[in-house]
Amino acid sequence: NAGVTQTPKFRVLKTGQSMTLLCAQDMNHEYMYWYRQDPGMGLRLIHYSVGEGTTAKGEVPDGYNVSRLKKQNFLLGLESAAPSQTSVYFCASSPVGFNEQFFGPGTRLTVL
Amino acid sequence: SQKIEQNSEALNIQEGKTATLTCNYTNYSPAYLQWYRQDPGRGPVFLLLIRENEKEKRKERLKVTFDTTLKQSLFHITASQPADSATYLCALRDSSYKLIFGSGTRLLVRP
Numbered sequence: 001n002a003g004v005t006q007t008p009k010f011r012v013l014k015t016g017q018s019m020t021l022l023c024a025q026d027m028n029h030e031y032m033y034w035y036r037q038d039p040g041m042g043l044r045l046i047h048y049s050v051g052e053g054t055t056a057k058g059e060v061p062d063g064y065n066v067s068r069l070k071k072q073n074f075l076l077g078l079e080s081a082a083p084s085q086t087s088v089y090f091c092a093s094s095p096v097g098f099n100e101q102f103f104g105p106g107t108r109l110t111v112l
Numbered sequence: 113s114q115k116i117e118q119n120s121e122a123l124n125i126q127e128g129k130t131a132t133l134t135c136n137y138t139n140y141s142p143a144y145l146q147w148y149r150q151d152p153g154r155g156p157v158f159l160l161l162i163r164e165n166e167k168e169k170r171k172e173r174l175k176v177t178f179d180t181t182l183k184q185s186l187f188h189i190t191a192s193q194p195a196d197s198a199t200y201l202c203a204l205r206d207s208s209y210k211l212i213f214g215s216g217t218r219l220l221v222r223p
Contacts, residue, residue: 042201042214043156053221093218099161100161101211102158103155103156105153105155106153106154
């Protein structure tokens with residue numbers, strides 16, 4: 001099992017550009033999450049999904065959109081990137097019940 | 113406001129000693145609390161979960177305590193090794209059942 005994978009690993013964007021981060025899990029987990037991690041801030045939840053076709057806002061959703069068209073995939077989109085979105089993005093998944101979360105390796109995004 | 117606090121200063125200890133990390137929270141009544149380990153450039157890895165009705169949980173050299181009166185969890189690593197050097201995150205489930213993470217404490221174990 002690959003667990004949770006994220007694509008790409010690194011990306012540099014210019015202000016105003018758009019991009020999509022892809023998260024895939026092969027553990028048949030119902031729940032998936034997108035976090036961002038900034039120095040001294042810890043992990044902050046952007047959006048999450050409790051099942052295929054459903055999404056919900058987390059703590060810092062502004063400037064991001066998500067989609068969960070397939071159970072194993074969770075996409076995070078930035079429509080118009082801003083320097084404040086420079087961060088490391090982590091995807092995670094968990095079985096039903098919001099218990100132990102399994103994290104991907106992260107995507108380091110820089111917005112110039 | 114709701115807060116989770118972990119010591120932002122790194123903990124530097126000698127190999128073989130016990131490392132104790134602290135997680136304090138305010139304005140939460142979590143059903144459970146989790147601890148994760150994060151190595152540089154990697155995602156967090158789950159270590160232990162302790163429920164509100166459990167005082168203590170152990171796994172190999174790891175021990176977690178949970179005091180809901182003090183609103184505090186302590187994370188202990190006994191007989192610490194240089195390989196234990198990492199950042200340790202605590203996380204608790206809030207009333208809307210999402211996980212809220214602390215900012216982590218970096219542990220450095222000197223050989």
